Amino acid sequence: MMSRIPDCTIIGGGLIGMLTARELLLAGLSVQVLERGEIGRESSWAGGGILSPLYPWRYPDPVSELAQASQRLYPALLEAVQAEGGGDAQWTQSGLLMPGCGEVAAAHEWAARYGVTYECLSADEMARCAPEMGTLAVESGIFLPEVAQVRNPRLAQALRASLLALGAEIRPGCEVMSIEHARDRLSGLRLASGEHLACKQLVVAGGAWSGELLRPLGLDLPVEPVRGQMLLYRTAPGTVQRILLYKDRYVIPRRDGHVLVGSTLERVGFNKQTTETARVDLEAAATEIVPALANFPVEMHWAGLRPGSPDGTPFIGKHPYISGIYINSGHYRNGVVLGPASAQLLAGQLLGQPALIPLTAYDPAKYVKM
Numbered sequence: 001m002m003s004r005i006p007d008c009t010i011i012g013g014g015l016i017g018m019l020t021a022r023e024l025l026l027a028g029l030s031v032q033v034l035e036r037g038e039i040g041r042e043s044s045w046a047g048g049g050i051l052s053p054l055y056p057w058r059y060p061d062p063v064s065e066l067a068q069a070s071q072r073l074y075p076a077l078l079e080a081v082q083a084e085g086g087g088d089a090q091w092t093q094s095g096l097l098m099p100g101c102g103e104v105a106a107a108h109e110w111a112a113r114y115g116v117t118y119e120c121l122s123a124d125e126m127a128r129c130a131p132e133m134g135t136l137a138v139e140s141g142i143f144l145p146e147v148a149q150v151r152n153p154r155l156a157q158a159l160r161a162s163l164l165a166l167g168a169e170i171r172p173g174c175e176v177m178s179i180e181h182a183r184d185r186l187s188g189l190r191l192a193s194g195e196h197l198a199c200k201q202l203v204v205a206g207g208a209w210s211g212e213l214l215r216p217l218g219l220d221l222p223v224e225p226v227r228g229q230m231l232l233y234r235t236a237p238g239t240v241q242r243i244l245l246y247k248d249r250y251v252i253p254r255r256d257g258h259v260l261v262g263s264t265l266e267r268v269g270f271n272k273q274t275t276e277t278a279r280v281d282l283e284a285a286a287t288e289i290v291p292a293l294a295n296f297p298v299e300m301h302w303a304g305l306r307p308g309s310p311d312g313t314p315f316i317g318k319h320p321y322i323s324g325i326y327i328n329s330g331h332y333r334n335g336v337v338l339g340p341a342s343a344q345l346l347a348g349q350l351l352g353q354p355a356l357i358p359l360t361a362y363d364p365a366k367y368v369k370m
């Protein structure tokens with residue numbers, strides 16, 4: 001355990017907390033990560049690991065900016081994390097095929113703006129691109145060949161190892177009950193154990209729980225839990241080759257033959273139960289998109305709580321009037337893809353560096369409670 005007060009304390013050992021911790025460690029700060037449960041076992045574990053928003057042109061520019069920046073950062077980040085002792089997160093450029101998506105004008109305009117390669121495919125071309133796909137009643141689709149994926153639970157494990165190698169203190173099983181301040185300055189944390197923990201600077205990266213942590217501090221941040229359920233099939237490797245997105249359901253192939261099918265969007269509070277209705281719905285979608293999945297067993301069914309924000313733009317920045325408190329949260333459906341750039345953006349602010357992109361869209365300040 002660190003004997004002196006670390007330069008920065010982070011609440012939340014999900015991908016956002018860990019990626020932020022890594023940036024700060026690389027800048028020479030001492031960092032402590034406090035996690036209520038196990039490291040990387042909440043939304044960051046439950047997610048699909050697609051390194052692109054779904055139908056990315058539907059998102060506002062601040063989301064696209066972070067997604068594009070993160071996509072560029074990922075290969076080198078994963079290489080560095082592996083060199084620091086983390087394992088292989090299996091970055092794989094599967095491509096994202098969206099059969100039946102006719103939003104060609106919007107896709108074209110977005111792709112041109114961000115320099116993204118996209119293709120409009122006919123039914124025959126789609127069948128060649130993804131032979132595993134069923135005969136959906138669609139005439140065309142949009143393909144983003146450069147979209148990659150990672151195995152997000154492996155990424156979390158790898159980041160944990162990297163943080164330890166870089167000298168972080170990681171405290172699992174450590175729940176923060178409240179953030180304390182003396183007037184306009186952070187003073188410390190009250191833990192569930194009753195301990196008062198002094199801290200110099202704090203990053204709140206508590207995922208879906210961030211809103212609850214910040215509300216007593218005069219910030220009404222609209223971060224709410226949005227449940228997502230997923231199924232995991234065990235298939236023969238190569239059964240599915242592409243990430244396939246049809247309407248609001250998707251199929252993600254892992255290298256070892258596992259196939260994820262997701263996901264629901266449910267506003268049911270902090271409830272992580274799975275439901276039979278969702279299982280039936282996801283199974284039907286799975287076999288409609290890839291009929292061969294009917295031949296393989298469902299190995300797991302789980303639910304996770306996304307840190308929902310109104311339009312998917314995360315909150316990245318400092319508390320408007322209590323100095324020493326920073327926020328990196330609300331990444332909703334895209335925390336894996338937005339994570340690396342979000343972490344750089346937050347670390348830059350904490351370190352007092354000039355911003356590389358305008359920060360206003362991510363600023364939590366407009367949610368001060370009146």
Ligand SMILES: Cc1cc2nc3c(=O)[nH]c(=O)nc-3n(C[C@H](O)[C@H](O)[C@H](O)COP(=O)(O)OP(=O)(O)OC[C@H]3O[C@@H](n4cnc5c(N)ncnc54)[C@H](O)[C@@H]3O)c2cc1C
Binds near residue numbers: 209227230
């Ligand atoms: C079904 C599903 C599919 C998804 N698919 C994708 C995808 O394909 N691509 C993509 O980019 N994103 C995807 N996401 C979204 C992505 O997983 C999240 O946006 C991201 O993981 C959020 O990371 P986080 O670190 O903010 O939250 P979390 O991973 O939830 O981490 C927050 C951590 O903070 C801890 N914590 C909270 N309160 C306290 C406290 N008081 N004291 C101590 N610790 C605390 C929690 O225990 C938790 O471990 C998906 C999510 C789900 C649920």
